[in-house]
Amino acid sequence: KEWGSGAINIIYNYGHHHINDGHAEDEPAPDYRFISDDSSLGLSLYHTLRWSSTTLTAGIDFRHYGGRALNRYITDNSTDLIADRELYNLASYLTIHYQPGQRITLDAGLRFDYEQTSMRYHSHATVPYCFDLTMTQYNELYTEFKGRERQHFFEILPKIAVEYNTSVGNIYATVTRGYKSGGFNTQIFSDILQVQMMNDMMDELGVKLEGVG
Numbered sequence: 355k356e357w358g359s360g361a362i363n364i365i366y367n368y369g370h371h372h373i374n375d376g377h378a379e380d381e382p383a384p385d386y387r388f389i390s391d392d393s394s395l396g397l398s399l400y401h402t403l404r405w406s407s408t409t410l411t412a413g414i415d416f417r418h419y420g421g422r423a424l425n426r427y428i429t430d431n432s433t434d435l436i437a438d439r440e441l442y443n444l445a446s447y448l449t450i451h452y453q454p455g456q457r458i459t460l461d462a463g464l465r466f467d468y469e470q471t472s473m474r475y476h477s478h479a480t481v482p483y484c485f486d487l488t489m490t491q492y493n494e495l496y497t498e499f500k501g502r503e504r505q506h507f508f509e510i511l512p513k514i515a516v517e518y519n520t521s522v523g524n525i526y527a528t529v530t531r532g533y534k535s536g537g538f539n540t541q542i543f544s545d546i547l548q549v550q551m552m553n554d555m556m557d558e559l560g561v562k563l564e565g566v567g
Contacts, residue, residue, distance in 0.1 A: 360401030392421035409451040470506035
């Protein structure tokens with residue numbers, strides 16, 4: 355008995371970076387080194403069943419991205435966190451491909467998508483300032499930006515498409531829903547949740563013509 359076909363795909367990557375930025379000739383050597391770690395993990399599992407004029411595919415996707423950056427001091431091996439970021443995404447989906455005849459093709463799909471992103475951050479700097487020419491020298495202002503942010507959301511993403519084949523090309527129409535996840539900005543004086551999650555319905559109507567010659 356035929357149970358269709360499927361596959362499992364796994365990808366993993368890890369990086370460790372130890373950086374000495376050096377220093378200007380007239381400045382003392384920094385007493386710290388910049389260190390960063392990053393990793394990514396992806397898992398994709400799907401299975402496809404075919405019978406008559408119908409193809410059914412179900413699958414699960416998982417991905418994780420993470421990374422941190424810090425300064426490690428040479429004298430006592432202590433660390434000063436700059437940023438620590440993680441993103442998790444888990445999704446399941448079901449698609450149906452149906453071809454009732456030689457000319458028309460119907461596709462429908464539904465995807466359930468959950469995403470969570472979080473970040474710890476500690477950004478600080480000394481900013482020199484001078485208001486006018488009467489000030490004989492620059493003053494320094496110490497600024498610090500520290501905290502933790504987290505956001506998550508769940509999205510249901512449908513898709514419907516129809517295509518009609520002619521002797522000179524194809525006519526198709528598609529309606530789908532998608533989203534763009536938000537992001538963080540670690541620059542000082544900035545809004546940490548600078549980009550919020552966005553979603554939208556999208557539709558497309560088109561014609562694909564074959565070359566004549």
